[in-house]
Amino acid sequence: MIIDTLANAGKYTSLHKNFKAAFDYLQTQVLEALEPGTYAIADGIKVIVSDKDGVTVETAVQKFECHNKNIDVQLCIRGNETIGWKPRADCKSPKGDYNEEKDVTFFNDTPDMYFELKGGQFAIFYPEDVHAPMIGNGLIKKLVVKIKI
Numbered sequence: 001m002i003i004d005t006l007a008n009a010g011k012y013t014s015l016h017k018n019f020k021a022a023f024d025y026l027q028t029q030v031l032e033a034l035e036p037g038t039y040a041i042a043d044g045i046k047v048i049v050s051d052k053d054g055v056t057v058e059t060a061v062q063k064f065e066c067h068n069k070n071i072d073v074q075l076c077i078r079g080n081e082t083i084g085w086k087p088r089a090d091c092k093s094p095k096g097d098y099n100e101e102k103d104v105t106f107f108n109d110t111p112d113m114y115f116e117l118k119g120g121q122f123a124i125f126y127p128e129d130v131h132a133p134m135i136g137n138g139l140i141k142k143l144v145v146k147i148k149i
Helices: 006-015 019-028 057-061
Strands: 002-005 037-042 045-053 064-066 070-078 080-087 105-107 113-118 121-125 129-135 139-148
Touching (some): 002 006, 006 019, 006 121, 019 045, 019 070, 019 139, 057 080, 070 113, 070 129, 080 139, 121 129
Antiparallel strands (some): 064 105, 064 129, 070 139, 080 113, 080 129
């Protein structure tokens, strides 16, 4: 997992062939003006924008998730979002089977730690990063870039 600000995104473009295109997109958009929805921005890269109320820790942990085929770049646009995290290797209690269509595995485990993102900050979650996003009070506008591995 990586946590940083959008201003430092250039440091990460060499980590995956599609990171440059993803971060170029983020840096050329008026993020606050993006409407909620899903957008394909390039081959192997899609963006999901949401603007909704944060949830409790208990609600978020019900969908403690990770992905096998995608890297998530989760960017907070507005509000304060808390995210729970734990290494996948330490998660011992899967909640059902891997969903191939949605590329998600859920776990009954609980996060080891929580961190907060504010506007302009992002986290990169690799397949080994189990995460519980959208914890917070009030409206949180965020953007998730799904990058195919």
